[in-house]
Amino acid sequence: MxxxxxxxxxxxxxxxxxxxxxxxxxxxxxxxxxxxxxxxxxxxxxxxxxxxxxxxxxxxxxxxxxxxxxxxxxxxxxxxxxxxxxxxxxxxxxxxxxxxxxxxxxxxxxxxxxxxxxxxxxxxSGQTAHVALSGLKVGPGDTVLVHGAAGGVGTVAVQLARAWGATVIGTASERNHDYLRGLGAVPVTYGPGLADRVRALAPGGVDAALDAAGRGALDASVELVADRDRIGTVTDFRAARRLGVQMLRGPRTAARLAELTALWEAGGLxxxxxxxxxxxxxxxxxxxxxxxxxxxxxxxxx
CATH class of the missing domain: 3.90.180.10 (Medium-chain alcohol dehydrogenases, catalytic domain)
Structure with a gap:
């Protein structure tokens, strides 16, 4: 072959x-x-x-x-x-x-x-997103910041968090903002001044943050989320150790994958x-x- x-x-x-x-x-x-x-x-x-x-x-x-x-x-x-x-x-x-x-x-x-x-x-990407959001205990009423929201992990994470009852703010370049709106997220441009832009969108605060992008996303996250146990990354483990936040990884399972396919069949993914x-x-x-x-x-x- x-x-x-x-x-x-x-x-x-x-x-x-x-x-x-x-x-x-x-x-x-x-x-x-x-x-x-x-x-x-x-x-x-x-x-x-x-x-x-x-x-x-x-x-x-x-x-x-x-x-x-x-x-x-x-x-x-x-x-x-x-x-x-x-x-x-x-x-x-x-x-x-x-x-x-x-x-x-x-x-x-x-x-x-x-x-x-x-x-x-x-x-x-789907199972990585599921493991990450589970590790951050995302649920109804939460406001969640997803860095790299238009990528493979981010695309699924935005929709899973929405399905689990959370409001999602997602970072992406401006060309992907309409895409994120279509997934149910509030888009925000990444880069310098990110924390202030997020505060303007979420005056009630941010409960959890998932970094699927790297590039300094965790430094902005610790400015926004009070509980560092609810900040995590799937990519920047060096920064996670420096800042004392979660390195989000776990075993893949058929049960988790079946949950994702069921969500797709239901029109939610x-x-x-x-x-x-x-x-x-x-x-x-x-x-x-x-x-x-x-x-x-x-x-x-x-």
Whole structure:
């Protein structure tokens, strides 16, 4: 099969579309023929040489930790799925390929009407947003500030927080303000003077802040939120340690992913795909994400 591999760490130019052995599912696993696979900032970090906590990176590595496709083979003892089932799921590496094997417990059924590129882009950003808002105890009556609100994590976080009864203020460049209004957020431009602009929008104060952008967002957050236990980041862990706020991460689960797909089916979750790329253009996809101004997600389509 074809896969996007990282034979050595470096810039997007190191990426190689390579013929590798098609994997066979182990006991309790299924094999999925991939129709779409999201690209995360974490994939770019691994390409640059970062190793996720608790993981081992052995080169050449196939990136990709979220995907959607069709079950085409069952491993011994695999249960809950049949060949031909349309699914979306997650695993640490391996998604940027024509086939991926995955534990049966890391899949959910793809809603019939969900486009493939949206299905392939949901798990990583969606579950990150869910974990983060849960960690910040976001609920009815809260006013929540979401930094990087137009990105992959931010897009889902805005809508989840709204679904959970919160008012959301979201930072983004002005070209994305109408987009945020469409998601139910009050938009605000990031950059110097952010705290004052947010105060003007939320005279009653801000209860919680989620940083999905970095670039100094946490420094503005501590000016606005009194309880540092309700400030957190999914990206800037160095600043989180300096300021004594939460580093928001946690295990992904099929139950959480199923909650997100149910919200999409109910019309409460809009997913934005900024671009789709074949495996052969993976380097272009990496460069687009590295630019830092993607609305929603970038997806590879084997």
């Amino acid at each position: 074809k896969a996007v591999t990282v034979p050595e760490f470096g810039d997007p130019e190191v990426l190689s579309v390579t013929e590798v052995a098609t994997p066979a599912p182990a006991p309790g696993e299924v094999r999925v023929r991939v129709r779409a696979a999201g690209l995360q900032p974490a994939d770019l970090a691994v390409r640059d040489g970062w190793t996720p906590p608790g993981a081992t990176v052995e080169l050449p590595v196939v990136l990709g930790n979220e995907f959607a496709g069709v079950v085409d083979r069952l491993g011994a003892g695999a249960s809950g799925w049949r060949t031909g089932d349309e699914v979306l799921g997650f695993r640490l590496f391996g998604g940027h390929a024509e086939y991926v094997t995955v534990d049966c417990a890391q899949l959910v059924a793809k809603p019939a009407g969900m486009p493939w590129e949206q299905a392939g882009s949901l798990s990583a 809009r997913l934005e795909v900024a671009g789709t790329f074949p495996l052969e253009r993976a380097a272009d996809a990496h460069r687009l994400v590295a630019g830092g101004h993607v609305r929603g997600k970038v997806v590879l389509t084997p």
